[in-house]
Amino acid sequence: MPAITEQQVLDALRRVEDTSRGKDVVSLGMVSGLVIKDSNVGFALEVDPADGERLEPLRKTCEEVVAALPGVTSATVVLTAHRDAPPSPTQSPQPPQPPPPAQQQAAKPLVPGVKAIIAVASGKGGVGKSTTTVNLALSLAADGRRVGILDADVYGPSMPRMLGITGRPTAPDGRRINPMENYGLRCMSMGFLVEEDAPMIWRGPMVMGALEQMLRDVVWGELDVLVVDLPPGTGDAQLTLAQRVPLTGAVIVSTPQDIALLDARKGLNMFRQVDVPVFGIIENMSYYVCPKCGERAEIFGHGGARREAEKLGVEFLGEIPLDLVIRETSDAGRPIVVSHPESPQARAFRRAGKRVGEMIDEALAGAGRAAPRIVIQ
Numbered sequence: 001m002p003a004i005t006e007q008q009v010l011d012a013l014r015r016v017e018d019t020s021r022g023k024d025v026v027s028l029g030m031v032s033g034l035v036i037k038d039s040n041v042g043f044a045l046e047v048d049p050a051d052g053e054r055l056e057p058l059r060k061t062c063e064e065v066v067a068a069l070p071g072v073t074s075a076t077v078v079l080t081a082h083r084d085a086p087p088s089p090t091q092s093p094q095p096p097q098p099p100p101p102a103q104q105q106a107a108k109p110l111v112p113g114v115k116a117i118i119a120v121a122s123g124k125g126g127v128g129k130s131t132t133t134v135n136l137a138l139s140l141a142a143d144g145r146r147v148g149i150l151d152a153d154v155y156g157p158s159m160p161r162m163l164g165i166t167g168r169p170t171a172p173d174g175r176r177i178n179p180m181e182n183y184g185l186r187c188m189s190m191g192f193l194v195e196e197d198a199p200m201i202w203r204g205p206m207v208m209g210a211l212e213q214m215l216r217d218v219v220w221g222e223l224d225v226l227v228v229d230l231p232p233g234t235g236d237a238q239l240t241l242a243q244r245v246p247l248t249g250a251v252i253v254s255t256p257q258d259i260a261l262l263d264a265r266k267g268l269n270m271f272r273q274v275d276v277p278v279f280g281i282i283e284n285m286s287y288y289v290c291p292k293c294g295e296r297a298e299i300f301g302h303g304g305a306r307r308e309a310e311k312l313g314v315e316f317l318g319e320i321p322l323d324l325v326i327r328e329t330s331d332a333g334r335p336i337v338v339s340h341p342e343s344p345q346a347r348a349f350r351r352a353g354k355r356v357g358e359m360i361d362e363a364l365a366g367a368g369r370a371a372p373r374i375v376i377q
Contacts, residue, residue, distance in 0.1 A: 005036075013062060045059055078206060116225045118279070119276070150214060279359045305319075336349070
């Protein structure tokens, strides 16, 4: 069967009308960010924020129309609600208003059946956060937990490569997607839906909508822990997750040098501002041991994350060495916790994972925490 084309998708969407405006969604310029990978189609509908709830049926109709096209396995449509431009310098900005009572209530969890959700974050890129995430998740699974990974880095998804997963997810009913699996982990990533070298030229609201759907429209099943690999920084993905799901806790990954710790501190404080418990800090690339002579070198300094954890009043979760084997196994899709489980490097991840698992259990024992509310001060 020939591959689905962008023109076929747009032609189908021309049959979907926004009845309030009397025109189809394509003519109205509502369709954006169209991505096609094999037989999987994804795009966004740009709407006014005030119309988001009202136009949810329109979103579903677009999804159904595209999913019904010959050759389409799954269709994912997100609503994007763009705000008005900020006031000009000559205008007086309005003070922030408190959210209405309905928004102050606890948000309904998007992932029923998942007992705990933890976020792995870093203030900056290049600190080995995704490598740490996948090995932490595998450590939790090795302790007998049912674990899933959500790759929330829409712009730079890495989990398909790190977990050695190829192919695309299936959607038997055309509405909900089955996660991919390897090494006993269930995984969902934008990397399964687009080519590895395809840029994601999406606005912030599109990213937020995509994350919500990867939480809501994926058949995660019964999980003890869902580990979320967040992109670097403190932007849309982090706030979307903090607002929309009851996070059990967060783990911060940093390297030892001051500039990385400065950004890690920002990430940690962001989680505190949105009332998410920070389990602790992991120091990655903590030291290097020469495989030939055994000499130890502290390339990025050493102990900075431990000192920062003590200063900020959170737990120090461990040191992970800078090691060629960790890099090689990650690139090859064979994470070190499963490919070299008895190595010192794997044991370092296992110790951190064991402690994180204990903290998850402690948090669940104190249970019932609702999704956090963002407070503008």
